[in-house]
Amino acid sequence: MKMDDKFKKALEENWIVPPLPEGHEARFALKLERCGTRVKKRRIWPSVVTFIAAASLLVMLFMWRGKNSEGDSVDTLSMVKGYYAALIWEEGEYIAEITKQMAPKERENLLSEVKYIKEEADSIADTILRGIDNEDAKIHYMIVVYSSHLNSLKKLSAYLEPSSVE
DSSP states (O other): OOHHHHHHHHHHHHOOOOOOOTTHHHHHHHHHHHHTTOOOOOOHHHHHHHHHHHHHHHHHHHHHTTTOOHHHHHHHHHHHHHHHHHHHHHHHHHHHHHTTTSOHHHHHHHHHHHHHHHHHHHHHHHHHHHHOOOHHHHHHHHHHHHHHHHHHHHHHHHHHOOOOOO
């Protein structure tokens, strides 16, 4: 007898399975009915592309580190800010597109919150630019701020994304 078979036999002999509560089959069937056959389609590809682009940007930044003069670091900061602002704008547009079917007042409130998230990221980035002297620290903190705001928008869009059949 193989070791796996011995293990399986020992489990079967010693594992006590508690009885299932009455009506469990009906509750399970009701849950299946509610969920239907729709499977939520995940948007994995944009996340992968975003991750690859961010990683590429970070590699380029670290390669340029030490070679840049003072004027070039401002260009790098502008590049980081522009890159993330574009990603955040794209996510905001996606949210606006998938919420077209919402009630007008709810959609208006939601889009105003999305606009607030976009503006807050820019505001914090401007504060970082004014408040920190070290260029590498500025880049790091800007990436952290923009990434967290972008992730918030991505989570919101994933929550709002309509279910679709694959």
